[in-house]
Amino acid sequence: MTTRENTPTPVRENTPIDLGEALASFDALWSPRIVTRVNDYDVRVAKVEGDHVWHVHDDTDEFFLVVDGELTIALREPAGERDVVLPRGSVFTVPRGTWHKPRSPKGAAILLLEPTGTPTVGDRHDEVPDHVDATTGHALG
Template sequence: MAEKVVDLAERLSLFSDLWSPKVVARMNDYEIKVVKVQGEFVWHAHDDTDELFLVVDGELTVQLRDGDVTLGPGQLYVVPRGVEHCPVADGEVHALLIEPVGVVNTGDAGGPLTAGPDDSLT
């Protein structure tokens, strides 16, 4: 059986909305998502899971209460579970996220930037 190859650049070219992660693959109980971000998100935490950010294009800063982490293309950072953080990007950033199925992008904060599940790119 042939494996399904996921072309991240191709999938990212299919949408333009910001802060709305799209599932592109699944692995065990995890979803692999692509997202476009720009501007500042909301301060939030995920009490039950770590969160991985892998920058594909652009520069992303993950603000933390005890110091910021800035990532460029090909760099990743794992925010430990329960740690409050706020992603921010001056220009448009394309990133990959790996999260357990059902994780809400705004964590414990909720609000208007909360994205619904979107597996339209799988």
């Protein structure tokens, strides 16, 4: 395992990562695990259920891939609010500067692509409930 000087989270490099095994290694909701890095981006997996918080990333887009289940992302756009429903296998990118709120009433497993160090609740957010782990990702395993 190696570490990057500016981020203390160990990441396995040059080793295949089975996403099913990675997701089975933890139970915490809304608490992403970093499975690898691509350049200056974290590839994170998370288990989600219920509501996250309304938040915005001022300087970066946020990429979602639904590995299992279904995820809905509410968006606040100039034309009003809308929901984007993502079934298993779907991808969606929330553009930087867009307020959004992911939710999954029945639960889902997701993969996220975000710049290393990006907080899960963005740069601005509603009050963070106790069940939301507002970090920049945890080491896998």
